[in-house]
Amino acid sequence: MLRKGLFRKPKNELEHRGMDQAFAQPFIPDDVCIFCSSCKNTLFVTEVKDNNYVCPVCSTHFKVSARERIHMILDDGSFDEFYTDLTSFNRIDFPGYEEKLENAKEESGETESVICGKGTIGGFETTIFVMDSKFMMGSMGTVVGEKITRLFEYATKEKLPVIGYTLSGGARMQEGILSLMQMAKTSGAVKRHSDAGNLYVTVLTDPTTGGVTASFAMEGDIILAEPKALIGFAGPRVIEQTIRQKLPQGFQRSEFLLEKGFVDAIVERKDQKIYLKNILALHSKEVLL
Amino acid sequence: MEAYKRVMAARAKGRATTQDYIDNLISDFMEFHGDRRYADDAAIIGGIGKLKNMPITVIGIEKGHTTKEKVKRNFGSAHPEGYRKALRLMKQAEKFNRPILCLIDTAGAYCGIEAEERGQGLAIAENLMEMMTLKTPILSLFIGEGGSGGAIGLAVADQVWMLENAVYSVISPEGCASILWKDASKMKEAAQCLKLTAKELYELGVVEKVIKEKEQGKEFKKVYYLLEDLLFDAFEKALKLPKEELLESRYQRFRKIGAQDEQ
Numbered sequence: 445m446l447r448k449g450l451f452r453k454p455k456n457e458l459e460h461r462g463m464d465q466a467f468a469q470p471f472i473p474d475d476v477c478i479f480c481s482s483c484k485n486t487l488f489v490t491e492v493k494d495n496n497y498v499c500p501v502c503s504t505h506f507k508v509s510a511r512e513r514i515h516m517i518l519d520d521g522s523f524d525e526f527y528t529d530l531t532s533f534n535r536i537d538f539p540g541y542e543e544k545l546e547n548a549k550e551e552s553g554e555t556e557s558v559i560c561g562k563g564t565i566g567g568f569e570t571t572i573f574v575m576d577s578k579f580m581m582g583s584m585g586t587v588v589g590e591k592i593t594r595l596f597e598y599a600t601k602e603k604l605p606v607i608g609y610t611l612s613g614g615a616r617m618q619e620g621i622l623s624l625m626q627m628a629k630t631s632g633a634v635k636r637h638s639d640a641g642n643l644y645v646t647v648l649t650d651p652t653t654g655g656v657t658a659s660f661a662m663e664g665d666i667i668l669a670e671p672k673a674l675i676g677f678a679g680p681r682v683i684e685q686t687i688r689q690k691l692p693q694g695f696q697r698s699e700f701l702l703e704k705g706f707v708d709a710i711v712e713r714k715d716q717k718i719y720l721k722n723i724l725a726l727h728s729k730e731v732l733l
Numbered sequence: 734m735e736a737y738k739r740v741m742a743a744r745a746k747g748r749a750t751t752q753d754y755i756d757n758l759i760s761d762f763m764e765f766h767g768d769r770r771y772a773d774d775a776a777i778i779g780g781i782g783k784l785k786n787m788p789i790t791v792i793g794i795e796k797g798h799t800t801k802e803k804v805k806r807n808f809g810s811a812h813p814e815g816y817r818k819a820l821r822l823m824k825q826a827e828k829f830n831r832p833i834l835c836l837i838d839t840a841g842a843y844c845g846i847e848a849e850e851r852g853q854g855l856a857i858a859e860n861l862m863e864m865m866t867l868k869t870p871i872l873s874l875f876i877g878e879g880g881s882g883g884a885i886g887l888a889v890a891d892q893v894w895m896l897e898n899a900v901y902s903v904i905s906p907e908g909c910a911s912i913l914w915k916d917a918s919k920m921k922e923a924a925q926c927l928k929l930t931a932k933e934l935y936e937l938g939v940v941e942k943v944i945k946e947k948e949q950g951k952e953f954k955k956v957y958y959l960l961e962d963l964l965f966d967a968f969e970k971a972l973k974l975p976k977e978e979l980l981e982s983r984y985q986r987f988r989k990i991g992a993q994d995e996q
Contacts, residue, residue: 535991536928536937540913586991593988615881615903617912620927621939624881624903625990628889631861632984639866655903657854658842658882663862677854677882678844686844696849706852 480504496713505650505670505713509552510559510576513609517717518563518572525561527594532556532587532619541618544580552578557612558588560595562604566721568728571599575611575649575656584656585616589626592660596633605643605727607720610661613679614654627659634663643727645720648675648698648707662706666723668716669698669707736924739931740906742898743877744840749953750809751778751793751836754876757957758964759784759791767818771851774815776807776843779822781831785965790826792819792887793836796877809878810843813856816886820860827869832968835873835887840905842883857886864889865987866980870971872964875899875931875940891971891983894942894963895931896956901939902929938990 477486483502491500496516497508508516514523534541549555557579562571573595575582592608599606615623637644646664650673657677661667669675676696684691694700701707711719742748755762755778762782766773779792796809803809819835826833842853864871873890879901895901904912906924911917913926928934931943942963947955971979 536926538926590991617904617909617927619991620903621901621929621934621937622991624885625939625987627882627885628861628865629987629990631858631889632865632987635862635865636984638862655882658857658886659861660858662852662855662858676849677842677857678849683844683846683849687846691846695846704850704852706855 478506480506498713503671503712505672507577507611507650508713509578510554510574510609513574514559514561514563514572516713517607517609517720518565519567522563523561524563525559526598527560527591528555530556530587530591532585534618535586535622536618536620538618538620544618548579552576554579556587556591557582557584558591560591565607565717565724568721568724570605570607570724571595571602572607572609574609577611580613580616581651582610582612582656583614583616584612584623584626585619586622586626588616589623589629592630593626593633596630596637599642600633600637600640603640603642605645605724606637608644608646608660608664609649610646610652610656611649612652612654612656612661614656624655627655630660631663634660638663638665643723645723647711647716647720648673648701650674651679653677653679667707668709668711668719669701671698671710671712673698675701675707736900736927736930736933737906737921739898740878740900740920740924740929743900747798748877748898750798750838751795751876754793754836754874754957754960755780755782755791757954758961759789762791765822768814768821770817771814772812774807774812774818775805776809776811776839777815777819779818781826784834784968785961787965787968788829788831789968790822790831790833791836792822792833793876794839794883794887796838807843809839810841811839811883811886812843812845812848813851813853816842816856816860819887820863823864823867823871827867830869830972832870832872832972833867834964835871835890837873837875837879837884837887838877838899839880839883840878841880842886854882857882860886861889865984868976868980870968870974870979871983872967872971874944874960874964875901879929880905889983889987891979891986892941892967893939894944895934895940896944897931897946899931900929901931901934902927 480499482504497506560573644664645666648669652675759782764780795806797803797806871890873888873893875895906920907917909923910919934940
């Protein structure tokens with residue numbers, strides 16, 4: 445009987461270590477570099493941050509937290525946050541919702557998926573809401589509905605514009621029908637704000653879908669979008685499952701919506717502050733004619 | 734698995750559809766077609782007629798009974814033009830001070846390429862906004878399935894009523910199960926979690942009235958008789974209200990859901 449491994453090359457510790465995975469790949473910590481899945485380049489985080497979280501090579505707009513956005517859009521130190529005491533709880537005893545909420549809070553560092561408040565843009569006073577992807581993908585539950593409704597009611601009373609950055613996977617399933625009702629509730633507040641002659645500008649960001657698209661996202665006097673953002677009522681996967689065919693390239697992206705006539709303009713992130721300032725200026729009662 | 738039984742009942746073959754309600758409740762009904770923008774959507778029936786002696790506008794989502802009808806009605810899933818037709822007829826009702834009855838029975842607004850191209854989200858959003866301030870009484874009655882955005886697009890009303898076996902949900906139990914447990918076959922558990930039955934929704938304060946159903950068939954006539962009286966009384970009362978009061982109470986009806994004082 446032959447001994448097993450008779451003709452095998454003897455083990456060489458040094459050779460083996462040379463092949464080790466840890467040595468074969470360069471070690472890149474997550475907080476130093478990011479990978480752009482669009483142009484396949486590895487980029488420094490600092491470089492991307494300085495460029496408004498836009499890829500300096502291919503101009504892909506990366507997701508940005510609600511706080512960062514407020515920092516980018518509003519004048520420094522002008523932001524006054526509202527309704528921070530409102531937090532979600534498990535209203536319909538939905539299994540696992542408490543843990544979901546805890547995880548979302550930890551991941552995003554926020555108490556809910558929307559931040560509301562007021563501030564100035566180029567000196568023009570406005571109220572603003574910004575949704576955050578890291579909190580349950582910006583889903584709309586009762587607190588999101590309540591915060592946005594209150595903001596519109598406040599803006600109506602104070603005769604202020606509302607600027608809204610939308611980002612959402614839709615109504616929050618874990619709060620059942622109560623989430624769906626927020627679509628009507630927020631729309632009612634938008635209508636009152638509008639009927640009183642106030643300005644509402646929405647900026648649709650990636651992704652804006654479901655119940656948010658079918659309510660306050662599409663109710664702006666002026667509807668702007670970030671480049672290549674996914675915007676739609678039904679998500680692409682749901683549509684593919686329904687019609688059993690592949691969707692065309694670029695379907696439901698900002699450029700597609702512009703072509704179909706559903707957004708006023710696509711505005712790159714670096715230009716948004718100036719763009720919004722100019723809109724506010726044109727609607728300002730203080731402007732000298 | 735009580736909840737899922739209701740879902741099955743709401744979807745059951747042979748269940749009364751919008752057309753049946755119109756035939757039994759409304760006399761001299763005339764159907765009006767088209768959104769004046771793009772097309773006529775057969776998934777939504779709209780028109781005018783009389784409830785007892787009261788002129789009213791009726792708008793309802795129709796699923797159809799036979800396979801041929803179902804295909805024609807797109808299985809009760811409306812496209813944007815359907816919601817736009819509904820809004821056009823509701824504006825007409827407002828002009829002539831006619832109450833509006835919306836009958837809801839849909840798995841959801843249609844998910845497809847054309848629906849997206851023509852702005853499904855926008856069409857529903859516009860209905861939500863406009864219905865909130867429409868200066869005429871609106872009552873939405875859920876007769877079968879109430880599927881999410883497609884249902885609420887016709888359910889911003891002064892009162893929302895449900896048949897005992899109707900359901901109303903933010904997502905289908907199948908959809909919920911596949912997201913939650915990556916397994917669509919757990920729809921029974923999902924139905925239980927979503928609180929989608931008429932009774933549960935009544936307890937949550939989302940609907941004002943639950944209509945008891947007798948057995949299907951001949952006995953169902955009794956439901957129509959009951960509804961005829963109840964709807965007539967509700968509209969008669971609502972028509973007498975000053976418009977500001979009507980609109981304020983419609984606004985507050987939704988405003989209070991999930992408001993802070995509940996916490």
